[in-house]
Amino acid sequence: MEMQIRQPVSSRVNVGRAERVVSLASGLALLAYTVTRRPKLGLPLGLNAGYMLYRGATGHCVFYQTLGINRAQANGHEGIRVERAVTVNRPKAELYQMWRDFENLPRFMEHLESVHVDESDGERSHWVAKAPLGQTIEWDSEVIEERENELLVWKSLPGSLVESMGRVEFVDAPGGRGTIVHVSMEYNPPAGSLGAALAKLFGEEPDQQINEDLRHFKQIAETGEVATVQGQPTGRGRQQDSTFTKRNGRRNR
Amino acid sequence: MKAVCWNGIVNVGVEEVPDPKLINPRDAIIKVTSTAICGSDLHLYNGYVPTMKKGDILGHEFMGEVVEVGDEVPNLAPGDRVVVPFPIACGRCFFCERGLWSLCDNSNPNAALAEGLYGHSPAGIYGYSHLMGGYAGGQAEYVRVPFADVGPLKIENGFRDEQVLFLTDIFPTGYMAAEQANIQPGDTVAVWGCGPVGQFVIQSAWMFNPARVIAIDRFPERLEMAQMYGRAEIINYEEGVDVVETLKQMTGGMGPDVCIDAVGMEAHKTGLEGAYDFAKQTVRIESDRPYVLRETIQACRKGGTVSLAGVYGGFIDTIPMGAAFNKGLTIKMGQAHVHRYLKPLFEKIESGQIDPSFVVTHVLPLEEAPAAYEIFKKKLDGCVKVVLKP
Numbered sequence: 001m002e003m004q005i006r007q008p009v010s011s012r013v014n015v016g017r018a019e020r021v022v023s024l025a026s027g028l029a030l031l032a033y034t035v036t037r038r039p040k041l042g043l044p045l046g047l048n049a050g051y052m053l054y055r056g057a058t059g060h061c062v063f064y065q066t067l068g069i070n071r072a073q074a075n076g077h078e079g080i081r082v083e084r085a086v087t088v089n090r091p092k093a094e095l096y097q098m099w100r101d102f103e104n105l106p107r108f109m110e111h112l113e114s115v116h117v118d119e120s121d122g123e124r125s126h127w128v129a130k131a132p133l134g135q136t137i138e139w140d141s142e143v144i145e146e147r148e149n150e151l152l153v154w155k156s157l158p159g160s161l162v163e164s165m166g167r168v169e170f171v172d173a174p175g176g177r178g179t180i181v182h183v184s185m186e187y188n189p190p191a192g193s194l195g196a197a198l199a200k201l202f203g204e205e206p207d208q209q210i211n212e213d214l215r216h217f218k219q220i221a222e223t224g225e226v227a228t229v230q231g232q233p234t235g236r237g238r239q240q241d242s243t244f245t246k247r248n249g250r251r252n253r
Numbered sequence: 254m255k256a257v258c259w260n261g262i263v264n265v266g267v268e269e270v271p272d273p274k275l276i277n278p279r280d281a282i283i284k285v286t287s288t289a290i291c292g293s294d295l296h297l298y299n300g301y302v303p304t305m306k307k308g309d310i311l312g313h314e315f316m317g318e319v320v321e322v323g324d325e326v327p328n329l330a331p332g333d334r335v336v337v338p339f340p341i342a343c344g345r346c347f348f349c350e351r352g353l354w355s356l357c358d359n360s361n362p363n364a365a366l367a368e369g370l371y372g373h374s375p376a377g378i379y380g381y382s383h384l385m386g387g388y389a390g391g392q393a394e395y396v397r398v399p400f401a402d403v404g405p406l407k408i409e410n411g412f413r414d415e416q417v418l419f420l421t422d423i424f425p426t427g428y429m430a431a432e433q434a435n436i437q438p439g440d441t442v443a444v445w446g447c448g449p450v451g452q453f454v455i456q457s458a459w460m461f462n463p464a465r466v467i468a469i470d471r472f473p474e475r476l477e478m479a480q481m482y483g484r485a486e487i488i489n490y491e492e493g494v495d496v497v498e499t500l501k502q503m504t505g506g507m508g509p510d511v512c513i514d515a516v517g518m519e520a521h522k523t524g525l526e527g528a529y530d531f532a533k534q535t536v537r538i539e540s541d542r543p544y545v546l547r548e549t550i551q552a553c554r555k556g557g558t559v560s561l562a563g564v565y566g567g568f569i570d571t572i573p574m575g576a577a578f579n580k581g582l583t584i585k586m587g588q589a590h591v592h593r594y595l596k597p598l599f600e601k602i603e604s605g606q607i608d609p610s611f612v613v614t615h616v617l618p619l620e621e622a623p624a625a626y627e628i629f630k631k632k633l634d635g636c637v638k639v640v641l642k643p
Contacts, residue, residue: 087347089345089346089347089350177347178347208365211365212365215364215365218358218359219343219359222343222345222346222358222359223279223343223344223345223346223359223400224278224279224325225277225278225279226277226362227277227341227343227359227360227361227362227377227386227399228276228277228362229362229386229387229388229389230276231274231276232273232276232388232389232397233254233256233270233271233272233273233310233389233393234258234270234306234308234309234310234389235256235258235260235266235268235270235307235308235309235310236306236307236308237308
């Protein structure tokens, strides 16, 4: 079995460069103060200094991460490329089949409105993605590489408005623990407003969105449904409840 | 229907809300006959758990009668009387298959939020903040139960609600704390906290044949309960005693073989709130809230086990890691995997080995929930455990 270590596209760095320098400097200053003056609150100050140094040196802030803040990247909409992996407690043949019928994808991929597979050959499909203000963006794709139960690669047809590519690989998890599903998706939207609209669909953190999509894929594969609280009662009037995060999970019925 | 809603800090109300309906195929709707207020509900009540929203329906200890089932719930039918585990678990993921039900991979709709804080998401929990899924809770006339094909246990015999209700949380929580503590015959078990969970820790500890159980608290009525129902020796730490030193002397210098924390940490040290304000949190190092955890580590005999039943949520500091390491301690913890204890513990109730209703001090109508929270919080009127009747 071939195993590859994949470097996630996004890293743990979520603190901007200038802020890291400030973090390092203030951490050092605080440490110096704590060591030389020995103030009453030495322990908390020392810990704080240590944390600032860690944050500056690694560029990783636990609290930013907790709050979903990322100040490390500038946001453009020049293109989206995401790689994620998820372990699903089902055999790979079953997961492959679920994925191979592209019409299933909108059940768990938030940005997709629908996918229609051309019944004549099963290789070509028509994709409709959601865009803000009820608009849609459409393109055609075809399967360009396929190994049954193992690998599926599809790509938009030449001349499509949206240049996109997807790759999903199914690998047996060690110890009979189901299947590790490696997914990579690439979108190169056109310049201009449609491109911006597509980029907006993925928000500021496309990897998190794909993460949610894969989580829902796993939930459907393992439990037959997507966990949700949408539609449950609350004391907030008669409006439907929603999940706490910005994006709501897709419902499967 | 009527439901107990979190309306803000120290502010719960009984509100008129829509009835729950089936959303997913594995859902069931339960008409609640009894529901309890948990000590951990007080963390929400006091506003120390982040990600609560006004209007959230509270409650994770509840039982009742099935009124509706989804297409994929073959095991239940309307009219069945059931108790429902507080963790929501799918039964089919890696974790559920290994009996780690409170770590279910598939039941938290807000898993990303929890992953941000914990690295991975634990199971969803009814009425226990949006971090734990934002599920509507069971302090209501009706409640939606997801994955009802694997969670609820049917109770067919003629037991009163108060005798089986605590299978939903505090009995399994107490039992797991004792079980994972690896109690050996002849051991001395020390239990911090004589609230409802502590009482069940004490009861459960005896099931593993220790020689002694020592209970620590400051409320006389709770210590009395531990003495009377739990045959425990007691320490009232408000009487100016050093708990660690007292335990050492009581055990001839050895220290208790097993130390169980049934207090946990006030949630105000935890979670997102701490994250919002690092400075605030550092100042709180001076707070004595992780005191119990520190004491258990300090008191425990060399090579012994510290077991945590009380809830921890965020970051804590000044834990004597050196003591834990150099004394070779084992530390066990986690939310109870209620599903795996339901049947065996119900059998203990059936056989008369235990009657969990001994902890109940107050039974009130659901409408009186606001007063009930106040009584429970302030431990007025000798309150140990409140059961609400919708």
